[in-house]
Amino acid sequence: MIRVLFAAGDEAWDSYALPLKAAFAAEGLTADLSRDHAPTVVDYIVFAPDGPVRDFAAFVNTRAVLGLWAGVETVVGNATLTQPLARMVDDGLTQGMVEWVTGHVLRHHLGMDTHLAGQDGTWRVGVYPPLARDRPVTVLGLGALGSACAQALAGLGFPVAGWARRPRRVPGVARHAGADGLQRALQGAQVVVTLLPRTPATENVLNGETLGWLAPGAFVVNPGRGALIDDVALLAALDSGQVGAATLDVFRMEPLPPSHPYWTHPRVTVTPHVAAATRPDSAARVIAANIARDQRGAPLLHLVDRAAGY
Incomplete structure (x- = not known):
């Protein structure tokens, strides 16, 4: 017994x-x-x-x-x-994360918010997304969850780069590792998905400097840990247009306080830590x-x- x-x-x-x-x-x-x-x-x-x-x-x-x-x-x-x-x-947790990440990446990629918010009788022609093959995505974190999400996005045709603190091999994903590889992974990315663990080395990995490496108007999707993002820097990047939109599932304080500016920012979507159960x-x-x-x-x-x- x-x-x-x-x-x-x-x-x-x-x-x-x-x-x-x-x-x-x-x-x-x-x-x-x-x-x-x-x-x-x-x-x-x-x-x-x-x-x-x-x-x-x-x-x-x-x-x-x-x-x-x-x-x-x-x-x-x-x-x-x-x-x-x-x-x-x-495998259930991993599949749930893959579904949440691909859903929100595709939502931003396809520009779905424009049409969902614009049901006002205006026929908005000429607003087309690029093909997935022309939208580079970077996944920060290549553990079980990050690797699964990176491969799912690559399977949809996105060129996917992955970054981890240690070298990891993920089929179909360009690998970058260590401090030197972070800039190479983020440079020109149009979508960033953060799935790193929270450690002293990963806290604020997305900050004023690293957000500046992204393509202007890039999308940030964070189902990893709230502390991976410098909140003040992200809000500034959203206000300047350097970041076009952010979908955030995790936060430094949970539940996210009602007074937090993420709730009212027009280009932020808050989900209540539901990306993967x-x-x-x-x-x-x-x-x-x-x-x-x-x-x-x-x-x-x-x-x-x-x-x-x-």
């Missing part, structure tokens, strides 16, 4: 309890899933940063902490967390499969590099 502590909120328990139990059974695991195990008997923790566990020191026999979220920036620096930490990499059924299968690997003596998947922060 393995004991699994579910360390997330009440609402999450209602969504995850049955899928996790079914996934454990499908993997042949005899598991006692509970929210009330004593720390010293816990073998694995299913964890969300908004759950009740903040101090991991008492979990002396815990083999791994398995995150329900893709992001780990709020826990990776926790000094009490000495157990292996696995982040969520889930973790689906309980598919996420439960990921967690159960990872525990089963560990029980067989195989290495855990999706382990977080503490030094890198993701």
